[in-house]
Amino acid sequence: MIKFFRRIRQKLLSENKFSKYLLYAIGEIVLVVIGILIALQINNQNELRKEQLITDKYLQGFVEDLTADKALLDTLIYVRNKQRVCAKALIESVERKEIQLDSFYNNYYYIFPFWKFSPSTNTMEEVLNSSQLRLITDETIKTKLLELRSLYSRIKVAEDHVYEHRAVYLYNHRTLDHIEFNGLYINAENKSFLESKDVEQYKKDAEYFLNDRYFKNFMNLLTLNLDYLIPLLEEAIKECNLILELIEND
Structure with missing residues (x-):
C-alpha cells in the first residue's frame, strides 16, 4: 500500500502536476488522520470493554458479599434479640427474688455465646481502598457502599464493647466461683437442670445470683448495650437490601 502511494506521488512530481500533487498530499494526510482516529476509537472501545468487565466483576462480588452479610445479620438479629429477652428475664427474677431453675x-x-459480626468485605475493601472506585459510576451505589462500611465499623465497636463487658463478668473469680460450665451442655441439649446430678449446686448458685449486685448490674449493662446494637444490625440489613436493589437496577 505504501509503495502504491509512493508511485503516485513520484508520477505527479515527474509530470509537474503540482496542484494535483498538493491535493493528493492533503488527501493522504486526511486518510492518515482518519486511520489514527479509527485506531484510537477502537483502542478506547477495547479499554471501555475491559473496564466494564472489571466493573461487572466487582458488582457481582458486592452481590455475593452482601447476600452473605444479610444471612449473617438475620441470624445475629435473632440471637441478639433473644439474648436481650433473656437478660431482661434474669433481671425480673432478681427483682422478684424468685427462681424457676430451668x-x-x-x-x-x-447470654454467654457471643459470636461477633464478621462481614464479607473483601470486594468492598478492594474497591474502596484503590483507584478502582472510579469504575463504580453510579454515585448512589458508591455513596451507599461508603455509608455501609462506616456502619459496619460502628457495629464492630458496639460488639467489641459488649464482648469486653461479657469477658470481664464471665471470667471474674466471683462468677467462676458460682457457675458450672457443664450447664452450657445441658442448655444446648435442652435437658432439665432439675434432673442434673449437680442440681443442688445449681440451686445454690442461683440463690447466690439473686443477691449478687454484680450480676444484676451486668444484666442491665448487657440490655443497655443490646438496645443500642440491635438497631444497628437492623439498619445494616436494610442498607444491604437497598444496595442489592440498586445494583440489580444498574
Whole structure:
C-alpha cells in the first residue's frame, strides 16, 4: 500500500502536476488522520470493554458479599434479640427474688455465646481502598457502599464493647466461683437442670445470683448495650437490601 502511494506521488512530481500533487498530499494526510482516529476509537472501545468487565466483576462480588452479610445479620438479629429477652428475664427474677431453675439457667447460659459480626468485605475493601472506585459510576451505589462500611465499623465497636463487658463478668473469680460450665451442655441439649446430678449446686448458685449486685448490674449493662446494637444490625440489613436493589437496577 505504501509503495502504491509512493508511485503516485513520484508520477505527479515527474509530470509537474503540482496542484494535483498538493491535493493528493492533503488527501493522504486526511486518510492518515482518519486511520489514527479509527485506531484510537477502537483502542478506547477495547479499554471501555475491559473496564466494564472489571466493573461487572466487582458488582457481582458486592452481590455475593452482601447476600452473605444479610444471612449473617438475620441470624445475629435473632440471637441478639433473644439474648436481650433473656437478660431482661434474669433481671425480673432478681427483682422478684424468685427462681424457676430451668427457666433461670436457660436464660443465663444463652447470654454467654457471643459470636461477633464478621462481614464479607473483601470486594468492598478492594474497591474502596484503590483507584478502582472510579469504575463504580453510579454515585448512589458508591455513596451507599461508603455509608455501609462506616456502619459496619460502628457495629464492630458496639460488639467489641459488649464482648469486653461479657469477658470481664464471665471470667471474674466471683462468677467462676458460682457457675458450672457443664450447664452450657445441658442448655444446648435442652435437658432439665432439675434432673442434673449437680442440681443442688445449681440451686445454690442461683440463690447466690439473686443477691449478687454484680450480676444484676451486668444484666442491665448487657440490655443497655443490646438496645443500642440491635438497631444497628437492623439498619445494616436494610442498607444491604437497598444496595442489592440498586445494583440489580444498574
